Amino acid sequence: MYTDRMIVEPLAVLRQPLSVETLVARLEADTRGAGEGCGAVATFIGIVRATSQGRQVRHLEYEAFAPLAVKVFQGIADEARREWHDVHVGVHHRVGRLMVGETSVVVAAAAAHRDAACRACRYTIERVKQIAPIWKHEYFEDGDAWVEGAVADPADDRARLAARACACA
Amino acid sequence: MYTDRMIVEPLAVLRQPLSVETLVARLEADTRGAGEGCGAVATFIGIVRATSQGRQVRHLEYEAFAPLAVKVFQGIADEARREWHDVHVGVHHRVGRLMVGETSVVVAAAAAHRDAACRACRYTIERVKQIAPIWKHEYFEDGDAWVEGAVADPADDRARLAARACACA
Amino acid sequence: MRVTVQLFARLGDLAGRREETYDLAPGARAADVWQAVVTAHPDVRALAGAVSCAINADFAPLTAEVHDDDEVAFLPPVSGGAGQDDRHQR
Amino acid sequence: MRVTVQLFARLGDLAGRREETYDLAPGARAADVWQAVVTAHPDVRALAGAVSCAINADFAPLTAEVHDDDEVAFLPPVSGGAGQDDRHQR
Numbered sequence: 001m002y003t004d005r006m007i008v009e010p011l012a013v014l015r016q017p018l019s020v021e022t023l024v025a026r027l028e029a030d031t032r033g034a035g036e037g038c039g040a041v042a043t044f045i046g047i048v049r050a051t052s053q054g055r056q057v058r059h060l061e062y063e064a065f066a067p068l069a070v071k072v073f074q075g076i077a078d079e080a081r082r083e084w085h086d087v088h089v090g091v092h093h094r095v096g097r098l099m100v101g102e103t104s105v106v107v108a109a110a111a112a113h114r115d116a117a118c119r120a121c122r123y124t125i126e127r128v129k130q131i132a133p134i135w136k137h138e139y140f141e142d143g144d145a146w147v148e149g150a151v152a153d154p155a156d157d158r159a160r161l162a163a164r165a166c167a168c169a
Numbered sequence: 170m171y172t173d174r175m176i177v178e179p180l181a182v183l184r185q186p187l188s189v190e191t192l193v194a195r196l197e198a199d200t201r202g203a204g205e206g207c208g209a210v211a212t213f214i215g216i217v218r219a220t221s222q223g224r225q226v227r228h229l230e231y232e233a234f235a236p237l238a239v240k241v242f243q244g245i246a247d248e249a250r251r252e253w254h255d256v257h258v259g260v261h262h263r264v265g266r267l268m269v270g271e272t273s274v275v276v277a278a279a280a281a282h283r284d285a286a287c288r289a290c291r292y293t294i295e296r297v298k299q300i301a302p303i304w305k306h307e308y309f310e311d312g313d314a315w316v317e318g319a320v321a322d323p324a325d326d327r328a329r330l331a332a333r334a335c336a337c338a
Numbered sequence: 339m340r341v342t343v344q345l346f347a348r349l350g351d352l353a354g355r356r357e358e359t360y361d362l363a364p365g366a367r368a369a370d371v372w373q374a375v376v377t378a379h380p381d382v383r384a385l386a387g388a389v390s391c392a393i394n395a396d397f398a399p400l401t402a403e404v405h406d407d408d409e410v411a412f413l414p415p416v417s418g419g420a421g422q423d424d425r426h427q428r
Numbered sequence: 429m430r431v432t433v434q435l436f437a438r439l440g441d442l443a444g445r446r447e448e449t450y451d452l453a454p455g456a457r458a459a460d461v462w463q464a465v466v467t468a469h470p471d472v473r474a475l476a477g478a479v480s481c482a483i484n485a486d487f488a489p490l491t492a493e494v495h496d497d498d499e500v501a502f503l504p505p506v507s508g509g510a511g512q513d514d515r516h517q518r
Contacts, residue, residue: 302436
């Protein structure tokens with residue numbers, strides 16, 4: 001999937017299948033030299049479910065505004081680093097047609113110790129869901145639906161604090 | 170590393186390098202048919218750090234009481250399922266000599282939704298650290314040290330509740 | 339002055355296209371661009387009040403001034419955290 | 429009656445071996461096995477009070493009775509969650 005494991009960007013919107021190991025390897029390399037080094041990586045992997053609200057999913061289409069999405073990922077990574085010192089965050093989100101069982105998003109957070117890695121990972125996936133300009137179009141046997149949640153607003157502090165509460169409870 | 174991705178046991182002590190993708194694929198397969206299916210996998214990856222308490226690590230040796238460790242993993246997986254319905258938990262712990270940057274443990278929790286996956290994953294790694302009969306021997310440039318924490322006691326409810334508090338805060 | 343407009347996801351579906359150009363008077367703001375889109379594609383009004391805006395791939399308020407050659411994007415609500423009632427089904 | 433004893437991690441290092449067999453009187457308990465280990469390898473006393481026990485690869489209290497052919501394992505504290513002071517350095 002990647003010709004060189006190390007040249008993968010940690011924040012990216014990708015059309016090809018995602019590789020957890022590739023992103024983890026990149027973050028481990030980035031974190032190894034910082035502070036106490038890299039002892040922990042937490043990841044979150046989003047997978048296409050076979051059913052959605054009781055309907056049979058045929059496939060999904062993810063659409064992204066890629067250049068803005070990468071900037072949003074960077075903003076989230078910066079937020080996470082302000083909260084958890086020396087943590088490195090990666091986000092790979094896939095776009096295009098995805099079948100059941102395929103991975104739509106991989107979030108990874110690397111740190112010296114597990115508490116920071118776990119919290120930063122949870123924070124990041126919550127923020128990605130809140131504000132990344134990425135849309136999910138569900139195709140069922142008998143119709144289709146755009147999934148729409150909240151209006152994305154990176155400056156909305158209530159949303160940011162809700163994500164932080166998920167991670168820091 | 171595995172000749173067939175699907176025949177990997179979800180709970181295992183292994184001498185060979187660990188594969189996150191392999192364990193995730195197995196759990197996705199196990200979870201797909203249960204309840205609402207598999208929409209989320211959270212993983213925790215423990216990695217050998219270059220330094221420990223300011224000393225330069227040359228390598229680590231992990232030792233396990235493997236048959237008991239696998240039973241302990243199963244007990245933890247059962248605890249997680251009682252707490253988070255339909256979650257599937259995997260634990261792969263490596264033993265033998267590990268170099269800096271290598272993965273010592275992979276925990277994964279698969280569920281329909283991300284909250285259960287993230288919490289079950291955090292719970293599981295806390296419990297593994299508390300009670301799995303696995304020991305870490307650090308080798309430095311200038312000496313070595315066994316790392317010892319608490320006496321393992323799966324029946325100690327205070328420890329279990331502390332792990333739950335980490336996950337459920 | 340001419341701006342490129344990008345319409346994402348359901349917004350693009352409602353408009354029947356995802357990218358077009360509009361000619362606007364100098365001094366126009368993002369809100370004026372949105373109004374031009376609504377005029378051209380009345381169906382997008384379904385999302386009025388729930389649209390974010392980006393200018394040259396940075397989030398911007400609808401009050402932001404646009405300039406010649408700008409890329410103005412309108413974004414429907416994103417998928418994340420959507421609940422039971424946030425599906426727009428066909 | 430004869431039991432196999434397994435000594436893990438630092439316990440094995442202190443004893444200088446990881447597996448051995450002991451002959452015990454019928455009715456012996458795990459605590460008696462531990463006492464036999466201490467007698468044979470006085471250095472393991474460093475871990476007295478901080479050892480868990482497993483019989484045939486199941487956790488068991490030191491009061492549990494052992495039987496002929498049992499595998500009795502003694503386990504030092506595990507690594508997890510070890511803090512600054514929990515290193516046993518050389």
